Amino acid sequence: MSGHRKNSSDIHTPDLTSYPPSPSPSSYSSNSSSSKSSSSRNRVKGAARSVAGVFVSCFTPPEEDAHHNSSSAYGGSDAFTSSSDISGASDSTEGRRRGTARGIYATRNDSTHMKEPGSTIFTLAEIQTATKNFSPAFKVGQGGFGTVYKGQLQDGTLVAVKRAKKSMYDKNLGREFLSEVQALSKVEHLNLVKCYGYLQQGDERIIVVEYVANGTLREHLDCFNGNVLSLASRLDIAIDVAHAITYLHTYTDHPIIHRDIKSSNILLTEKLRAKVADFGFARLAADVESGQTHVSTQVKGTAGYLDPEYLKTYQLTEKSDVYSFGILLVELVTGRRPVESKRELDERVTARWAMKKFRDGQAITVLDPKLQESDANGPVLENILELALLCVNGSRKNRPTMRRCVEVLWNIRKEYKDLLA
Template identity: 60%
Template sequence: MNVGSQHPGQFDEINQSKLELCIARVPVFVHDLSAAMRSPLPDGGRRSAASNTPAKLARSSSYSTDDHSTNSHRSSARSTAHSIANALFGCFTPPDPSKSSSNVFSDSSGASSSGSDRRRSIYGSSIDSTYSREHGSVIFTMEVINKATKNFSPALKIGQGGFGTVYKGQLADGTLVAVKRAKKHGDERILVTEYVPNGNLREHLDGIKGDRVDFAVRLEIATDVAHAVTYLHMYTDHPIIHRDIKSSNILLTENLRAKVTDFGFARLCADGESGATHISTQVKGTAGYLDPEYLITNQLTEKSDVYSFGVLLVELVTGRRPIEPKREQKERITAKWAMRKFSCGEAILTLDPRLVRSPANSFALEKILELAFNCLAPHRHNRPSMRKCAEILWEVRKDYREFSVFDAPPLPSKSPVSNYIREV
């Protein structure tokens, strides 16, 4: 499925067709090495592979107003990790069983193969029988992981974060994977994910990876990310707040399609059925992307992701980082500078100087900055939903293509320029 061309009217079908392009697939796990994570579950002891998750997923604070309760923290961490892993696996669409070999697993009912004890890898090829599978996830032994990473060789280290180190690994069948090793308070947890070799969005905007990313590709990336976060907010069994949407967490495939990754700060959304409107929790995130309302009140909602997405939109069209300390004072906070220019009718001055100032680019720039303006509203109630963002970007993308082909602006929209115009 080409998510970039998804029509907004088809959003209700996303849960069935699955967003395989937009969220970094996480269908493979290693047994959790933490004794706490091996404790019985409230559901009578049933544990899926998704529950054996790494500290990277289980790190988020307790799903309650008290972040200092250890038992509540562990229970919530397991629940959060379970939901996130299931959501991510929901984005993994295996090959059509009718077209694949006989070694096929059911999509979500656990390990089931026919005619062989060999198992299918995340790319559909058969892999060594030392791997087992539960509830759609593949589980590896430490022996397999040590072999894949050459005992976590420093030469294979490809990343380092606050929650652990990431290594490049190669499975016995040749499949390349990313292996995250996280340690905290004596616990060690390991996560194996799809290896995306083309770097992250920030590296491409900086010119570190690949050639210059043109405007059309940036628009596609924005659309991909919007669809992915919409999926997290609306189409998982329990909605998820990513809490760290930023350019370095957007991985790009070789054909420059975007995948949202790094769920270290992810939290389950508030339980709307109980009347809860937010989660009270310690502030987590990245400077420059943080929702100021969340920063002040410690109240987390899906709209915090929307704010971060607004910052990302500005970053995409300007090419600048959210905070530019070496620039003059009025330009150091990129989002504020860009919104000020947009409000004064000088949006074109914010366009990345490496991009062409064509009529099509100017048109799309205005529309994207307008959406960013709404996403960056000071109060969450004035921000659009991620679904609305995805719908708007889909329309902008469609008009941009028509504009580029015919070199003429589309008919003006009947909607007002912005519903949330305010002083910046």
Template identity: 60%
Template structure:
């Protein structure tokens, strides 16, 4: 994938602005305007007909009692708390059969109606998907004012925590590529292979959970929406904006037209985040670095793409060799208009090729290093032999 995928969206419509300024004009304005709402629904939210129809028990999902969940979490003890989000608190729990699970308990506040819709959406969506890289729904509880989701426990925190170094280690380049591919596979499944196309709408690093072997699982389907029906030629669904500032598709923001390419945009932003280590919006940085994708794109145009590599990563020849291709894919996915973005399947295929070339180059480095070490060892032995002969 070359620059041709990036360049078509660089419209030269600005009087004096550069191509990069034109590229990110809408992104920066809308991201900053949306930051007050964060990862929340717009005030004028209305439940979709799809979400509001979740009245029956989803296929395969267990229904739990409050007594069971209270016992499994030691009455929702603080010691079992493992996270907190817009939906509410997340606890580590243990079921009667011994399984360790994640228990998401919705908060009770002024946004109860919105949270109820998000709860039903997540139950409905998770009950109809099954993929290695998607968090699995085990069951739920909905009674009186309590709404609780019981999901598989993913023990290794989320991607953002690892990029921040919260777990002490550094994700190497190979692991980051694997994580990006896992996410691409999950989104490809949602867009193409679920019973009906599903648009996640909140693809971001804190919604990517990692297993102990660093396999990625996409979580949090509270904002998800069924996509356009391709059998009738629909290209989008019209809906009010939901998502998180910094990851939101600028075209969706202005037109309220949602489609699978909106997830592709978020994935492009996430790719930039994975390989730079920076959050999409960093207000404490200099003004020209606050919107990470704009800063990264400017570096790319200047020919300084290596300056964007996470400083915690070693700049090996193998890593250097793929950075430009990763950048090209990231910017293609995050193009301002959906027509210039690849599908998730194409993005996944591209990542596979990048990963294959990276592993081959990395193996060559390992072989050359081993060969060099062996040669040095033999030379050292020869020198010692000559020294002994001279004695």
């Protein structure tokens, strides 16, 4: 699907923001017994093995040494350097528990397809019925993977049907399809799109996932529906995304690196709850229990969100997702895309521009002009930018973990609510 790390013992807590203590283990506990947890874990592993077995003979597993959508827009691994580092940014395995006591990171699939995530093998006839034979009227998206259609299963469940391009000789697309199916078969979380199943028949490769009707985060930041996302909603969305990535990094049977965290891969429900989508670039993280510190792999992702250290070394870790999340935080508060090619030279790389303004004490000037300045918005903006600065640190050892990002964002939201009261 889709070792050498520096010592992180010299990491310090930043001065600008005070962070709450890490939640106790009980706060992540579920009410299910250990035997049920073990049984569930075995079923998930079994489903993943069966999905992998279907495709092992169809697609070439190793990745080639080629770049995909890569960019060195940030000028190397030292493009961002924070003057303060964050406590808890170490890559140690302390507190990491696989497949047990997932607590707030656990959810249930309320579809009638309740075997395991992604376990249903659909027939082509079922897919054709659901999409009215891939009717152009049901088309809702187009990407590098292929075309996305809205569909409805026999039981009434609304789904998004991702139909891969019919490129029989495109090994990259084959690997991305296999990667996404394997990743989705292992995960189930409130803030991740649900996978109902897949189809592989001849030159057809199809993934059937949850349909999320309210568009992408990027569309909402662009006010595609005429409504402006409030700063409170943007903060809630950031927390939802942070929860989803924390689950992938910490609470799956084996850590998963998403590799393509960006605003157009975040879908919003009618209640503005965020769901992270598109696992085409996902990779299993290094097996830290066997001493590995990173995965050596070709660079994949989206220009503007890519970790410069990953670009430079080809060493992938969970901290690459943290970097992308930092860029996303800047995008949320500024409303700007990561790269704005039509702006003045010193404003084209949004995160670099915003971080400079923050360091110069002019953070309020980067606030999305669609949002009103207020006594409450100023402090929360500064706190979010502080966290973003830590996430986009040029050295991965100095970036926080995603679990720590959740804690920080919780604290920011609490302080924001107190200011609004």
